[in-house]
Amino acid sequence: xxxxxxxxxxxxxxxxxxxxxxxxxxxxxxxxxxxxxxxxxxxxxxxxxxxxxxxxxxxxxxxxxxxxxxxxxxxxxxxxxxxxxxxxxxxxxxxxxxxxxxxxxxxxxxxxxxxxxxxxxxxxxxxxxxxxxxxxxxxxxxxxx
Amino acid sequence: xxxxxxxxxxxxxxxxxxxxxxxxxxxxxxxxxxxxxxxxxxxxxxxxxxxxxxxxxxxxxxxxxxxxxxxxxxxxxxxxxxxxxxxxxxxxxxxxxxxxxxxxxxxxxxxxxxxxxxxxxxxxxxxxxxxxxxxxxxxxxxxxx
DNA sequence: TATTGTTATACTCTATAACTATA
DNA sequence: TATAGTTATAGAGTATAACAATA
Numbered sequence: 001x002x003x004x005x006x007x008x009x010x011x012x013x014x015x016x017x018x019x020x021x022x023x024x025x026x027x028x029x030x031x032x033x034x035x036x037x038x039x040x041x042x043x044x045x046x047x048x049x050x051x052x053x054x055x056x057x058x059x060x061x062x063x064x065x066x067x068x069x070x071x072x073x074x075x076x077x078x079x080x081x082x083x084x085x086x087x088x089x090x091x092x093x094x095x096x097x098x099x100x101x102x103x104x105x106x107x108x109x110x111x112x113x114x115x116x117x118x119x120x121x122x123x124x125x126x127x128x129x130x131x132x133x134x135x136x137x138x139x140x141x142x143x144x145x
Numbered sequence: 146x147x148x149x150x151x152x153x154x155x156x157x158x159x160x161x162x163x164x165x166x167x168x169x170x171x172x173x174x175x176x177x178x179x180x181x182x183x184x185x186x187x188x189x190x191x192x193x194x195x196x197x198x199x200x201x202x203x204x205x206x207x208x209x210x211x212x213x214x215x216x217x218x219x220x221x222x223x224x225x226x227x228x229x230x231x232x233x234x235x236x237x238x239x240x241x242x243x244x245x246x247x248x249x250x251x252x253x254x255x256x257x258x259x260x261x262x263x264x265x266x267x268x269x270x271x272x273x274x275x276x277x278x279x280x281x282x283x284x285x286x287x288x289x290x
Numbered sequence: 291t292a293t294t295g296t297t298a299t300a301c302t303c304t305a306t307a308a309c310t311a312t313a
Numbered sequence: 314t315a316t317a318g319t320t321a322t323a324g325a326g327t328a329t330a331a332c333a334a335t336a
Binding site: 001002003004005006007008009010011012013014015016017018019020023038041042044045058060103107110111114117120121125126129130132133134135136137138139 | 146147148149150151152153154155156157158159160161162163164165168183186187189190203205248252255256259262265266270271274275277278279280281282283284
């Protein structure tokens with residue numbers, strides 16, 4: 001069997017661990033879990049409001065997990081929900097002003113961590129790595145041959 | 146702020162998700178969680194018995210989490226524990242014959258998934274990606290500048 | 291005193307199913 | 314009937330602290 005440290009999932013996990021190590025304490029300072037941050041971050045990336053289903057796909061969270069996270073973030077005033085006018089089943093989620101402010105507070109450290117990686121690893125090399133990861137994720141490995 | 150899909154941790158998570166998607170149902174068939182499998186997999190990679198502390202580092206599990214997982218795996222007869230003769234505080238963990246058999250049962254599907262990725266992504270390209278991930282993980286990003 | 295490993299505790303996420311409201 | 318989202322439930326991992334046994 002392939003050696004443990006040549007396993008692709010382990011290599012991805014290890015790299016992610018290395019990239020996140022410095023960032024986690026910062027999230028903890030703001031009482032945010034990784035998953036909560038992923039949701040806030042995904043909301044920052046969109047122009048307008050997003051439906052929970054879309055948000056779940058983008059953040060790799062299951063609907064029940066996302067549902068709890070949204071309740072939590074709404075309770076803290078970091079997001080706002082509304083109901084879609086064309087289909088009352090659908091919710092629309094967006095950052096509140098407080099949520100946007102929180103992201104703006106955390107973002108600089110995130111960028112600093114990124115810059116640090118760029119400096120040590122090389123900006124072009126990192127860009128290429130991101131492209132490779134993107135391609136890998138798009139192979140549709142779940143589809144039948 | 147950097148676009149969400151240009152975030153390195155998200156790119157790593159997304160790639161890992163893609164690589165694991167087909168593998169999870171197989172683990173579920175054998176009543177194994179991802180973390181339990183990581184432990185079994187790490188034990189396969191070593192020649193002899195391993196101390197829990199080392200195992201925790203290699204699998205990115207916290208000691209309390211690992212402790213529970215080891216109890217579970219021991220209860221299922223998949224691993225064996227002994228006490229180090231030179232230091233009675235230390236445990237030594239190794240796969241049991243049943244554990245080895247289970248790994249041998251699951252391994253072919255793991256290899257098949259890997260081969261599939263190699264075919265679609267390119268073997269050399271994948272090898273290079275693994276090396277880049279390895280280098281990235283070894284940047285010691287947690288250290289002060 | 292320090293270290294190895296486990297236990298305690300509280301919380302969060304995962305995963306599947308069942309349910310409500312709307313379409 | 315089907316879909317969007319929430320709630321129910323059980324289980325597992327995360328994280329920190331406290332603890333027992335050994336060094």
